[in-house]
Amino acid sequence: MIEAGAIDCDVHPTVPGLDALVPYMSDHWQDMIRTRGLDELASISYPANSPITARADWRPAMGKPAGTLEQMRSECLDPFGSSIAICNCLYGAQLLFSEDMATAFSSAVNDWIAAEWLAREPRLRASIVVQTQNVEMAVEEIERCAKNPRFVQVLLLASGDHPLGKRLYWPIYAAAERHGLTIGIHAGSNYHNPPTAAGWPSYYTEDYVAQAQAFQTQITSMICEGVFSKHPTLKVVLLESGWTWLPAHMWRLTKYWHGLRMEIPWVDRSPMEILQSNIRLSLQPTDAPPDPASLERIIEHMKSDELLLFSTDYPHGQFEGMEVLPDGLPKSLVRKIMIDNPRATYARLLEAVA
Amino acid sequence: MNINVEPQPTNRAANRLAIADCDIHPVRRKPDDFDPWLSARWREHLKTFGGLRRLGMQAGPAFPKGQPDAARRDALPPEGGRAGSSLSFMQKQHLDPNKVVFGVLNPLQSGQGVANPELCAALCYATNEWQVAEWTSKDSRLKASIVVPYEFPEACVAEIQRWAGHKDFVQVLVLSRTGEPLGNRRYWPIYQAAAEAGLPVAVHAFGYGGGPITSTGWPTHYIEEMAGHAQSCQAGLGSLVIEGVFERFPGLKIIMVESGFAWAPAFAWRLDKTWKALKAETPHLKQSPSEYLKQHVWWTTQPMEEPEPRTHVLDTIKWMGWDRLLFATDYPHWDFDDPAQALPLPLTDAQRHAFFRDNALAAYGVKA
Numbered sequence A: 001m002i003e004a005g006a007i008d009c010d011v012h013p014t015v016p017g018l019d020a021l022v023p024y025m026s027d028h029w030q031d032m033i034r035t036r037g038l039d040e041l042a043s044i045s046y047p048a049n050s051p052i053t054a055r056a057d058w059r060p061a062m063g064k065p066a067g068t069l070e071q072m073r074s075e076c077l078d079p080f081g082s083s084i085a086i087c088n089c090l091y092g093a094q095l096l097f098s099e100d101m102a103t104a105f106s107s108a109v110n111d112w113i114a115a116e117w118l119a120r121e122p123r124l125r126a127s128i129v130v131q132t133q134n135v136e137m138a139v140e141e142i143e144r145c146a147k148n149p150r151f152v153q154v155l156l157l158a159s160g161d162h163p164l165g166k167r168l169y170w171p172i173y174a175a176a177e178r179h180g181l182t183i184g185i186h187a188g189s190n191y192h193n194p195p196t197a198a199g200w201p202s203y204y205t206e207d208y209v210a211q212a213q214a215f216q217t218q219i220t221s222m223i224c225e226g227v228f229s230k231h232p233t234l235k236v237v238l239l240e241s242g243w244t245w246l247p248a249h250m251w252r253l254t255k256y257w258h259g260l261r262m263e264i265p266w267v268d269r270s271p272m273e274i275l276q277s278n279i280r281l282s283l284q285p286t287d288a289p290p291d292p293a294s295l296e297r298i299i300e301h302m303k304s305d306e307l308l309l310f311s312t313d314y315p316h317g318q319f320e321g322m323e324v325l326p327d328g329l330p331k332s333l334v335r336k337i338m339i340d341n342p343r344a345t346y347a348r349l350l351e352a353v354a
Numbered sequence B: 001m002n003i004n005v006e007p008q009p010t011n012r013a014a015n016r017l018a019i020a021d022c023d024i025h026p027v028r029r030k031p032d033d034f035d036p037w038l039s040a041r042w043r044e045h046l047k048t049f050g051g052l053r054r055l056g057m058q059a060g061p062a063f064p065k066g067q068p069d070a071a072r073r074d075a076l077p078p079e080g081g082r083a084g085s086s087l088s089f090m091q092k093q094h095l096d097p098n099k100v101v102f103g104v105l106n107p108l109q110s111g112q113g114v115a116n117p118e119l120c121a122a123l124c125y126a127t128n129e130w131q132v133a134e135w136t137s138k139d140s141r142l143k144a145s146i147v148v149p150y151e152f153p154e155a156c157v158a159e160i161q162r163w164a165g166h167k168d169f170v171q172v173l174v175l176s177r178t179g180e181p182l183g184n185r186r187y188w189p190i191y192q193a194a195a196e197a198g199l200p201v202a203v204h205a206f207g208y209g210g211g212p213i214t215s216t217g218w219p220t221h222y223i224e225e226m227a228g229h230a231q232s233c234q235a236g237l238g239s240l241v242i243e244g245v246f247e248r249f250p251g252l253k254i255i256m257v258e259s260g261f262a263w264a265p266a267f268a269w270r271l272d273k274t275w276k277a278l279k280a281e282t283p284h285l286k287q288s289p290s291e292y293l294k295q296h297v298w299w300t301t302q303p304m305e306e307p308e309p310r311t312h313v314l315d316t317i318k319w320m321g322w323d324r325l326l327f328a329t330d331y332p333h334w335d336f337d338d339p340a341q342a343l344p345l346p347l348t349d350a351q352r353h354a355f356f357r358d359n360a361l362a363a364y365g366v367k368a
Helices: A018-024 A027-036 A069-080 A099-116 A135-146 A167-178 A204-225 A246-263 A271-278 A292-302 A331-345 B009-014 B031-037 B040-049 B087-095 B117-136 B153-163 B185-197 B222-242 B264-281 B289-296 B312-320 B349-364
Strands: A007-011 A084-087 A124-129 A151-159 A182-189 A236-239 A279-282 B019-024 B100-105 B142-147 B169-177 B201-207 B254-257 B297-300
Touching: A007 A069, A007 A236, A007 A331, A018 A027, A018 A099, A027 A099, A069 A084, A099 A124, A099 A135, A124 A135, A135 A151, A135 A167, A151 A167, A151 A204, A167 A182, A182 A204, A204 A236, A204 A246, A204 A271, A204 B222, A204 B264, A246 A271, A246 A292, A246 B222, A246 B312, A271 A279, A292 B312, B019 B087, B019 B254, B019 B349, B031 B117, B040 B117, B087 B100, B100 B117, B100 B349, B117 B142, B117 B153, B142 B153, B153 B169, B153 B185, B169 B185, B169 B222, B185 B201, B201 B222, B222 B254, B222 B264, B222 B289, B264 B289, B264 B312, B289 B297
Parallel strands: A007 A084, A084 A124, A124 A151, A151 A182, A182 A236, A236 A279, B019 B100, B100 B142, B142 B169, B169 B201, B201 B254, B254 B297
Antiparallel strands: none
């Protein structure tokens, strides 16, 4: 059922360790790493040995899941037959409270990805990792990395210091639009705020479930603040967000827009319409209903066949074996999700890459 | 010539289905309405310091609402005072014409969320006395909520036990934006006391936890706050399930009030998928999250999600079960759902009766 030549919009190369990044850092930061005894920057978003963090059969005997290009080729690119896969590197850089240090580590991650993954594997593309505490520095990083056509997207986290629609972030969207980059928002937080709207949970299970709520918040924020009124061609891709919650959230937001649109007069189309023109979601995880017929109903509720983009979420554990396409996905949608929709979303995939 | 379009109580009620309204907001006529039940010490304290909450504003909202007092403009009582402050006008405008046979009072801005523990408890005590004296004793259709100082669970237990068994009180009321997620063990004495009293715990959207309404800081607009209540309610409900509250208190009923409901099915699917993958973390859970939700949780209907086409919401209700939803109007607030227009879809009589009345009577265990 999988289409040959799919575009996998969410794979996660793992930084093997801080040592791997050191060569990509300035003398000052190399010195700081040694002097201050930094040895790892790992976010709690993915506890190392937790089942979602990596599928059991994608855990190597030695080293980390998705820690080498060889692993990614043999476990993901080859078996799923993908023609392109977009690397979204999840590392602890954005969690740092120092915007200088967060920028230094983000830049190192980007240079490491470019040199050790993109330059060695023609099927790979990547997202530009940026911190968001200092927007000016984020824009500089986007400008720096955008010269490499294999970077196709800017990567933000689902929860940060402020909702992403806030005007202070708009220079990031302007830079992305200027360079034909999409804005990818990936599950995770910089944990500068509690991970739920009601504070810190006791269990990781709650944190992971709550990612869907964070994405709902960001849709609300970006639409209501007018990001898409200002940047009508900007595409935002929600990564590892889940998507079966989408219709219910849009119904609620659209209802309130009818009642309160006088507060946000720049939002001159209904949120549901804006969603359809500007926001996309990756396929995995699919938080599926118990029966395939209900999943078909959810797709009907989405009222568009252009919203979903194929993803394996490799090496995260979201499905068994090759069952990346959930039961209930209409056959007519498969080619759209696997090839057409990603091509329509990522302007840079259409450019020739040397 | 002007035509009077006010509903005519007798005409409108005659061909109407009798309904339950599980979210009605009574307010005080005057700030000193609670005084009869407050000690001199607290009356003085309130005059001098007010009731400080975890909110920056002493007066006025940081997210100004879309309408004065968030109320229907036509709900101002003719004799003066705030919308929702007059029983006689509530009867004339809402209870009689809409044929409400069972109405649940959820007093907001009572004393819940006041940071001073003793003051918070004193205000909740007064609110409960006031509900009986001014509302339920004067109209038997109206039922009260035991308003509790939920950040101070020991005081809640005393207040719940004080009213347990009283015919006018049908639930315990907490707000959704708590200081910690709702399933946190500090709140368990509330659930224990409510379960022992045989009363559901209603979780009404809003609150005073002090943290931002999102996991990513404070939004800008009132519309974002309003949309955001659905996310904060999901966080609270997820916490109740994952912490094992329903395993510990098998008789506990939770009613989510004004949280929206269309998110419930997908939320349950996500909980189930994640729980299945991470099961080892929560061995205290003996069944899937969706099973706990099915057995322990109800939702009030307002604000009804309104998809285009409207029939899509019938899928949602089917997934939740036709017995899960308790009709509510949110009178006298601006986003009031009119029972005549809330679900303009072809329904069977059984569905219509369940949705508008019988589910509420069953969930609260009352006869109309």
